Amino acid sequence: MATILACTDGSLYGKSIYEHAAWVAGRLGAGVKVLHAIERDEAPANDDLSGNLGFHANTELLEELTKLDEAHARVARLRGKAILEDAEKQLQGLTVTTVQRHGALVDSIVEFESESSLLVLGKRGEHADFSKGHLGSNLERIVRSAKIPVLVAAREFKHVERFTVAFDGGSSVLKAINYLCTQPLLKEAECDLIAIGKPDSDLARSLEGSATALRGAGYTVEAQILPGDPEDIISAKVKDTGSDLLVMGAYGHSRIREFILGSTTTALIRTCHVPVLLFR
Amino acid sequence: MPSRLKSSWFPNVRVDLLAGLVVALALIPESIAFSVIAGVDPQVCLYASVIIAVTIAFVGGRSAMISASTGAIALLVGDLVKDHGLAYLLAASMLTGIIQIVLGLVNVASVMRFVSASVMTGFVNALAILYMITQAKELILAGEMEAWATFPLVAGGLAIIYLLPKLTKAIPSPLVAIVVISVIANYFGMDVRRVKDLGILPTGLPYLDFESWKLLPLTLETLWIILPVSVSFSVVGLLESLMTAQILDEFTDTTSDKNKEARGQGIANIASSLFGGIAGCAMIGQSVINVKSGGRGRLSTLTSGLVLLVLLLVMNSQVGNIPMAALVAVMIMVSIGTFNWATFQNLKIQPKMTSIVMLATVGTVVGTHNLAIGVGVGVLLSGIFFAHKVSQVIGISSELSGETRTYTIRGQIFFASADTFGDAFDFKEVLSKVVIDVSHAHFWDLTSVGALDKVVLKYRREGAEVEILGMNEATATIVGRLGTHDKPGALERMLDH
Numbered sequence: 001m002a003t004i005l006a007c008t009d010g011s012l013y014g015k016s017i018y019e020h021a022a023w024v025a026g027r028l029g030a031g032v033k034v035l036h037a038i039e040r041d042e043a044p045a046n047d048d049l050s051g052n053l054g055f056h057a058n059t060e061l062l063e064e065l066t067k068l069d070e071a072h073a074r075v076a077r078l079r080g081k082a083i084l085e086d087a088e089k090q091l092q093g094l095t096v097t098t099v100q101r102h103g104a105l106v107d108s109i110v111e112f113e114s115e116s117s118l119l120v121l122g123k124r125g126e127h128a129d130f131s132k133g134h135l136g137s138n139l140e141r142i143v144r145s146a147k148i149p150v151l152v153a154a155r156e157f158k159h160v161e162r163f164t165v166a167f168d169g170g171s172s173v174l175k176a177i178n179y180l181c182t183q184p185l186l187k188e189a190e191c192d193l194i195a196i197g198k199p200d201s202d203l204a205r206s207l208e209g210s211a212t213a214l215r216g217a218g219y220t221v222e223a224q225i226l227p228g229d230p231e232d233i234i235s236a237k238v239k240d241t242g243s244d245l246l247v248m249g250a251y252g253h254s255r256i257r258e259f260i261l262g263s264t265t266t267a268l269i270r271t272c273h274v275p276v277l278l279f280r
Numbered sequence: 281m282p283s284r285l286k287s288s289w290f291p292n293v294r295v296d297l298l299a300g301l302v303v304a305l306a307l308i309p310e311s312i313a314f315s316v317i318a319g320v321d322p323q324v325c326l327y328a329s330v331i332i333a334v335t336i337a338f339v340g341g342r343s344a345m346i347s348a349s350t351g352a353i354a355l356l357v358g359d360l361v362k363d364h365g366l367a368y369l370l371a372a373s374m375l376t377g378i379i380q381i382v383l384g385l386v387n388v389a390s391v392m393r394f395v396s397a398s399v400m401t402g403f404v405n406a407l408a409i410l411y412m413i414t415q416a417k418e419l420i421l422a423g424e425m426e427a428w429a430t431f432p433l434v435a436g437g438l439a440i441i442y443l444l445p446k447l448t449k450a451i452p453s454p455l456v457a458i459v460v461i462s463v464i465a466n467y468f469g470m471d472v473r474r475v476k477d478l479g480i481l482p483t484g485l486p487y488l489d490f491e492s493w494k495l496l497p498l499t500l501e502t503l504w505i506i507l508p509v510s511v512s513f514s515v516v517g518l519l520e521s522l523m524t525a526q527i528l529d530e531f532t533d534t535t536s537d538k539n540k541e542a543r544g545q546g547i548a549n550i551a552s553s554l555f556g557g558i559a560g561c562a563m564i565g566q567s568v569i570n571v572k573s574g575g576r577g578r579l580s581t582l583t584s585g586l587v588l589l590v591l592l593l594v595m596n597s598q599v600g601n602i603p604m605a606a607l608v609a610v611m612i613m614v615s616i617g618t619f620n621w622a623t624f625q626n627l628k629i630q631p632k633m634t635s636i637v638m639l640a641t642v643g644t645v646v647g648t649h650n651l652a653i654g655v656g657v658g659v660l661l662s663g664i665f666f667a668h669k670v671s672q673v674i675g676i677s678s679e680l681s682g683e684t685r686t687y688t689i690r691g692q693i694f695f696a697s698a699d700t701f702g703d704a705f706d707f708k709e710v711l712s713k714v715v716i717d718v719s720h721a722h723f724w725d726l727t728s729v730g731a732l733d734k735v736v737l738k739y740r741r742e743g744a745e746v747e748i749l750g751m752n753e754a755t756a757t758i759v760g761r762l763g764t765h766d767k768p769g770a771l772e773r774m775l776d777h
Contacts, residue, residue: 049573050445051302051452053565053617058527061572065531 002030003097005116007105007142009036010083012155013122018090019157020275021120027185030117031095034087036080037105038073073102106141119150123269140266143250143278149179150250152269152276160189163245166234166268167195169206172249176279177210180247181217192241193223196230230264235271243274250278288343291577296344299575300583303346303566305455307333307588308599309610310566311349312475317414318354318558319361320369321479322599325349326592327486328373328557333585335548341541342525343578344532346566347548348585349558352520352651355410356512357558360505366556367496368506370489373559375510377550380518384542392522392538398634399658400523401620402641404564406654407520408619409646415608415615422473422604429470430605437461437609454610461606462598475607476600482592489556512652513549517561519655521545524562531571565614633665671697674721676704683712694724698731705735711744719750 006021008014018034025032054060077100084098101108109119121142143150163186167173180186193211197203204225211223226233238246250265269276290296307329315325329348336347361369422430437457444453465472475481496502525536541562549559570580592599627635640661645654674691693701716735723729732748739746 048445048449049298049302049452050449051306051454051569051573052441052445053568053613054442054445055616055621057565057568057572057617058620059622061568062531065533065571069533 002117003033007121017153020153034098037108038076150278154275160244162190164192164243166248169203172279191219191221195225231267247277289578295574296577296580299573300580302573303584304587309607314354318357323480323482328552330589331552332548332560335551337582339544339547342536347562349560370553372506372509373553376513376559377546379514380546384539389538396662398638402638406642406645408615411615427472433605458606465603473604475602486555515652521562637662667696686715688717689721693728695727698727702731713745715747717749
């Protein structure tokens with residue numbers, strides 16, 4: 001039986017993550033595995049600026065740091081347990097397994113990825129501050145390394161009746177189209193297929209091909225190609241059409257380019273207030 | 281911003297900046313003190329510290345580790361500068377960089393496992409003792425010059441460094457000691473040695489030092505002069521760097537790329553030599569101070585280098601007025617912090633051979649003033665002791681049935697145990713047949729195979745027929761020839777038969 005991997009950290013998104021996971025599990029007839037990663041606080045508080053080395057400097061410092069970590073870890077473990085118990089309650093009625101791992105979330109996900117068919121996580125984690133538009137620190141790293149589709153949960157869950165596909169002709173989005181055609185996740189929902197570019201281009205033809213494929217799979221499709229800035233147009237379109245979900249290929253460009261230009265993917269996840277289904 | 285970059289550079293900007301600042305303040309006195317040890321102008325070590333710290337922040341393999349000019353390297357300079365001049369030291373530093381990069385490329389980190397814990401302990405203890413000796417020399421010099429004021433100043437400095445953290449941990453106590461001692465010495469106009477008596481102090485930004493390089497004759501003879509020094513630099517530099525990286529790995533419960541660190545050290549040393557600086561390596565003490573002050577990211581290393589530079593530029597006139605006594609006090613505390621004080625308890629409880637390895641390492645270093653030779657001796661001794669231990673893992677039993685005796689050999693047969701093996705046979709016994717079952721033994725080298733040959737020949741000479749069982753399996757472990765060690769399942773095959 002396929003499983004959905006849902007990552008929780010007890011943040012405000014927790015409830016919504018469970019609802020999204022339950023929806024996906026219901027559609028795909030899959031079980032849910034809830035993962036909680038106990039991540040280490042990277043810089044524990046330290047107020048010794050004396051710059052002094054005494055007797056046993058090494059051993060003493062090691063002991064001190066171990067003690068600090070130990071205390072942190074014990075609290076984190078208990079808290080994680082409570083979070084997972086809560087998850088089990090919220091997901092009642094589905095096949096649920098819970099698992100707790102030490103280390104970075106992204107590393108833990110890699111471990112369970114091969115046995116899962118889809119990954120659900122929240123737009124923001126507990127560490128992210130809530131200034132508007134700030135994304136969870138883990139999100140980009142996870143999406144970049146994920147080999148399975150990633151569903152990024154929005155703050156509120158809403159049943160998906162209409163969704164938008166941001167089409168750029170790239171291999172990741174074609175993977176998305178293929179997924180929609182073969183998997184029952186979004187069947188019966190209406191689909192808006194949007195590409196940014198000029199009409200009569202290769203992109204337009206590729207768009208038409210994908211639209212046909214989706215229609216063949218039983219979707220009601222409205223395909224459109226529009227000129228302009230991808231970020232603005234797609235987020236406006238999602239709002240106008242009342243889409244409940246955005247589907248897109250993720251992080252098509254190199255890190256260096258994005259470091260300078262910024263990433264369309266990150267920008268869209270941030271500006272669209274709907275869940276986003278990402279394919280790499 | 282890519283989050284991996286963030287976690288290695290800016291895990292916590294404020295704390296890293298503060299920690300880098302504390303480290304920079306601790307680097308000044310030490311770099312000056314090391315220049316005394318190396319017999320060069322303070323400028324050489326101070327610029328080296330700046331360049332190495334800044335470079336390694338970018339190219340190092342272990343974040344939050346502090347590298348700069350170090351005492352371990354300075355101690356190896358010996359008479360190089362006195363006999364040949366600074367140019368040779370710069371060339372040796374550059375060659376060190378090249379050697380370290382090559383070693384980093386050929387996976388030097390995996391060789392580190394041959395350096396046992398007792399050799400490591402010997403290394404740090406020897407380092408601490410050498411620090412102490414150099415400070416003692418400085419004090420003796422002060423005594424000869426009848427600069428008696430030096431002694432109370434040192435005592436005062438030590439008191440401040442040791443006692444101040446008990447009152448407040450918000451300011452670096454070594455720095456306070458230096459400032460207070462300097463102010464006292466200058467206010468009373470005491471007649472003591474000061475930093476400016478040592479040689480040239482930096483007055484501006486580090487610059488590409490072509491003038492010094494021009495003095496270097498590019499001949500093979502030059503190479504033969506600098507090569508031994510460079511090899512020592514490389515070995516000691518990598519040893520201390522990788523050991524420090526290991527310590528930091530433990531502190532922060534993270535991992536680091538040791539080969540990248542080795543290459544980084546090489547790059548930093550080449551950079552340092554171009555700017556007229558000595559080679560350096562990671563500093564155990566400073567790195568501990570950095571982590572203790574909360575430093576976890578590369579930013580702390582970078583800050584330490586840049587702040588050191590700013591301090592040198594802003595305060596170069598004051599730096600010259602620091603009395604040597606203040607530096608001696610700082611170095612004594614560094615020496616105490618470096619020494620592994622658990623050694624004394626461990627000497628009582630740990631196996632004698634381990635202690636001998638440690639003591640031999642310390643003894644050799646103190647005798648030769650060369651950490652590289654000490655480590656070499658330590659590694660050699662631990663190898664011999666290990667061979668001795670393993671050679672005792674041998675069991676020979678025999679059984680007589682009629683006129684046939686069957687010897688069953690178990691264990692490791694190699695150069696150290698070949699004699700024991702040969703002596704276990706009784707050639708005087710009159711037998712018609714001898715069976716030697718070696719299928720549970722491992723023959724590691726030619727010495728052991730030769731010993732078996734000898735046994736067979738001796739029995740033949742007595743007229744006994746000899747049969748050897750399981751020879752193929754036993755010799756399969758002559759790894760040099762068959763190379764089973766690097767094939768999957770080698771261990772199982774070796775232990776099975």
